[in-house]
Amino acid sequence: MGLVQFGCHTFDADLIAFDKDGTLFDFGASLRAPFLAGVERLVAGFAGQSEVRAELYRTLGYNSATGVFDARGPFATSTNVAIGYAIVTVLYQHAGPEQDWSDCEKLLQEEFGPMFEGTRHLKATTRLQTLFSSLSNRGVKIAVISNDDASHTESALAGFDVAPYVDFVAGGDGPFPHKPAPDALLEAAERLGVAPARTAVVGDAVTDLEMGRAAGAGLRVGVLTGASSREELAEAADLVLKSIGEITVAVGPTDQPEPAPDRWSDRPDGQ
Template sequence: MNAPLRSDIAGILFDKDGTLIRYDESWSPVNREAARIAAAGDLQLEPRLLLAVGMDPQTGLTRADSLLAAGNAAEIALGFEAAGSPIDAAELTVLLDELFVRATEYAVPVTDLRALFSRLKARGLKLGIASSDNELSIRQTAERFGITSCVDFVAGYDSGFGTKPDAGMLLGFCAATRLEPRQVAMVGDNRHDLQMGANAGAGAKIGVLTGTGSRETLAELADICIEDITALETLLRR
């Protein structure tokens, strides 16, 4: 059984994909569409592009810490271009960002997010979302699942706080909520989430298993590894 979180934890910063929403169920169809766009009509190129950026075209599973699992639209576009996409990476970044905004409709939540966030908020916690997705997509996801009023901070790769695993998003959350990094628990499904927490000096780095990461890939960086975000409530000191 995991030990409770330290008593001075006053804020939780969540990754989005694989943490708040289940990664493979939510992103498998989106990733296939991303490869279709990048292939520009070349059906033989599509599966090669998927493999190059981290997804098995047969199983639909995405490799932990790959470009699809951990990268932003610009990084994925560069990966597609390097693997043979005929579309310029800058143009492809725009197309992917537009796709990822539309992808909100495919999102499968890990749990009843409105209920969980409401309970966490009732404890007096500050809550934020930091994702490698674009900010509009994050905000639309929060709106869809009814948690906008509970969220104190949102940051995407295009929000001006830098990208993971740099510390900027977590430090931005601290500035917005007047917390010290040691008071923040960083929660994510990939190593870059936890590395961001480490780089910023987060008080806790919590890995979840609803995304592409496993206990093995997360163990080195996670203080605690839990099945999903619903276990957070049992970790919080009353």
């Protein structure tokens, strides 16, 4: 339906499925501060604060020496439910005799969860409104498939004025098996009447790209605005971009009757 430039590659896309955290929003710039603040609030009531803090960092996949999240760790790749269980398990192991499991769950809900509500902490990786409106105007459908809750995902899209352009949203608390399972992407393609082969998947994690592979997506695009390095993404990606800022609607045949031959020779599908 629409020729889309992914850096210097052109792909004829009917659907682009974006990940949210680390893709639409810069992972470190958006999530590091609320993560650290949330951990401090969790450990505040514990006697051995430094020990609990270190164990939470290790368990969730955060290197406090470098300030970097493990690209394959739970905080970077998993759902809020799974992250929550990991946190409560650590808290419970350090809890005093007067604290039980439900107290630790309450701590999680009251002290950690609220740090990620709203959209003020989110730093978009490009002008989302410009990108999404241009794709939509060209007839390219847009899906957002996130491990974050669907309500968080929808409020983030609304907060950045792009909700009207998004045709399908799946969150980590929804009915689909989590990435890298292909189910959410296959459902999006079917519901929107799009062939997976004419779908591009864009994400900052290997699990996003593996979802694309499992679903038979025509193009898998890694971005470097998340926790993963170029080397980590390269194996599972057809190409790696610095950010989604390198995605633009291409000048197509209707705009340019005689495109230069090399426009077509570099199409990833070889057509």
